[in-house]
Amino acid sequence: MSHPLSLITFLSLLFHFSTVAATTIGVTYMSSPGLPPPEEVVIILQSLKITAVRLPVADPNIIRAFSYTNISLFLSIPNSLIPSISANRSAASRWLYDHVIPFYPRAHITAISVGTNVLAEGDVTSADRVIPAIHNIHRSLIDMGIRQIMISTTFSFVNIMTTSFPPSSAEFQEPASNFIIKPLLDYLTETNSSFFVSLYPYSVYKLRPEIPIGFALFQEHAFNFREDTITGVRYRNLFDLMVDAVIAAMAVAGHENIPVVVAETGWPNFDPSNAVEARDVYSKMYLQGLVNHLRSGKGTPLRKEGVAEVYIYELFDTNDTATKGLKSDGTGQKWGFCYPNMSMKFEVGFCNGGSTMTVSAVKVVTEFLLLAIGLLISC
Numbered sequence: 397m398s399h400p401l402s403l404i405t406f407l408s409l410l411f412h413f414s415t416v417a418a419t420t421i422g423v424t425y426m427s428s429p430g431l432p433p434p435e436e437v438v439i440i441l442q443s444l445k446i447t448a449v450r451l452p453v454a455d456p457n458i459i460r461a462f463s464y465t466n467i468s469l470f471l472s473i474p475n476s477l478i479p480s481i482s483a484n485r486s487a488a489s490r491w492l493y494d495h496v497i498p499f500y501p502r503a504h505i506t507a508i509s510v511g512t513n514v515l516a517e518g519d520v521t522s523a524d525r526v527i528p529a530i531h532n533i534h535r536s537l538i539d540m541g542i543r544q545i546m547i548s549t550t551f552s553f554v555n556i557m558t559t560s561f562p563p564s565s566a567e568f569q570e571p572a573s574n575f576i577i578k579p580l581l582d583y584l585t586e587t588n589s590s591f592f593v594s595l596y597p598y599s600v601y602k603l604r605p606e607i608p609i610g611f612a613l614f615q616e617h618a619f620n621f622r623e624d625t626i627t628g629v630r631y632r633n634l635f636d637l638m639v640d641a642v643i644a645a646m647a648v649a650g651h652e653n654i655p656v657v658v659a660e661t662g663w664p665n666f667d668p669s670n671a672v673e674a675r676d677v678y679s680k681m682y683l684q685g686l687v688n689h690l691r692s693g694k695g696t697p698l699r700k701e702g703v704a705e706v707y708i709y710e711l712f713d714t715n716d717t718a719t720k721g722l723k724s725d726g727t728g729q730k731w732g733f734c735y736p737n738m739s740m741k742f743e744v745g746f747c748n749g750g751s752t753m754t755v756s757a758v759k760v761v762t763e764f765l766l767l768a769i770g771l772l773i774s775c
């Protein structure tokens with residue numbers, strides 16, 4: 397077995413690009429029956445130099461596949477488990493015994509989101525239980541001697557913000573602000589954790605026809621800016637403007653220094669309700685523009701170091717029961733940038749300015765690695 401390992405090490409050195417990355421760039425990955433097994437997905441992610449993965453469905457077999465890789469994992473606990481976990485410490489421990497303890501630290505789990513988008517469900521009682529559920533997961537982890545995993549919950553930008561124009565006037569919506577966001581911010585400060593938010597310039601762009609598409613797609617043109625009318629700060633892209641709206645709202649709530657993790661962002665390449673902007677060419681522009689912007693290390697006007705992590709939505713088109721993604725009948729939006737055969741729908745370089753391997757090089761390397769592993773194992 398030493399041969400395939402040294403071969404992989406050699407190839408990863410060969411394709412190593414020394415880039416200074418302020419922000420960790422990851423992808424959202426969900427498995428489904430027509431998709432390759434997680435072991436193969438891990439190899440393609442490594443060849444793309446993707447170092448972080450968000451698993452909305454924390455399947456133990458998938459978590460296991462990331463053992464001994466340098467890819468960090470962001471796990472989510474389903475909303476349906478929040479009532480039992482909030483009521484019962486042993487339910488919290490049980491989830492950790494199934495999803496974390498068998499794999500940690502060989503699988504580099506760095507974050508757990510207790511629920512996703514709970515405010516979108518309009519059920520205030522289940523949202524009410526998020527904070528106690530977070531505390532129970534936190535205490536159980538501490539009892540198990542694990543202190544390095546961040547625990548939080550993921551909000552969706554549109555469900556928590558009053559306005560994003562101008563960003564300096566943004567605040568969190570009531571009643572959510574008082575009953576869930578503020579207690580969460582106190583907890584995040586105490587535990588050095590981060591604020592997780594899903595942020596879609598695509599949705600804001602669709603709602604506000606006056607926004608130029610180039611502003612949403614990171615196209616730098618002389619006229620592609622919006623000025624914050626209160627602070628006079630100029631924004632060159634919608635992503636930064638939305639991030640700063642979140643940071644301004646946190647500051648109003650008394651917590652301006654909490655790191656921000658963008659749990660989801662992306663641009664659909666197919667949307668039955670929008671044949672104009674939901675296309676490969678725009679999806680590629682958004683993703684490459686995002687990566688280049690994050691890699692530039694410029695941060696945002698309100699946060700020089702930028703956001704801590706960003707997870708691109710998503711690796712493959714999946715049947716997501718939420719508001720976006722393919723519906724179970726096979727219709728709906730497509731956000732994935734890879735086909736099920738693991739070739740990319742369009743080229744995106746995750747290192748810097750598209751200077752990474754080309755699609756065909758990725759495929760050749762992947763096929764070669766799989767072949768080499770297969771050959772050496774069969775010997």
Ligand SMILES: *[C@@H]1O[C@H](CO)[C@@H](O)[C@H](O)[C@H]1NC(C)=O
Pocket residue numbers: 466
């Ligand atoms: C994994 O990451 C650590 C710390 O970032 C680094 O020291 C190590 O060389 C990496 N290993 C591989 C195989 O890339």
Ligand SMILES: *[C@@H]1O[C@H](CO)[C@@H](O)[C@H](O)[C@H]1NC(C)=O
Pocket residue numbers: 483484485486487490
């Ligand atoms: C807590 O959960 C455990 C196992 O998950 C169960 O056996 C126990 O009855 C629960 N206790 C309460 C009070 O719900």
Ligand SMILES: *[C@@H]1O[C@H](CO)[C@@H](O)[C@H](O)[C@H]1NC(C)=O
Pocket residue numbers: 586587588
């Ligand atoms: C949070 O970080 C600060 C500074 O890095 C450290 O002093 C403190 O012990 C940390 N607190 C926790 C709960 O990890």
Ligand SMILES: *[C@@H]1O[C@H](CO)[C@@H](O)[C@H](O)[C@H]1NC(C)=O
Pocket residue numbers: 428429430713714715722723724725726
């Ligand atoms: C989504 O679900 C439909 C029906 O169950 C299935 O035909 C289709 O292959 C699924 N697509 C993906 C990407 O899982």
Ligand SMILES: *[C@@H]1O[C@H](CO)[C@@H](O)[C@H](O)[C@H]1NC(C)=O
Pocket residue numbers: 735736737738739
């Ligand atoms: C992968 O799948 C896509 C879409 O079905 C197809 O266009 C492409 O040719 C396939 N690539 C390979 C190498 O099979």
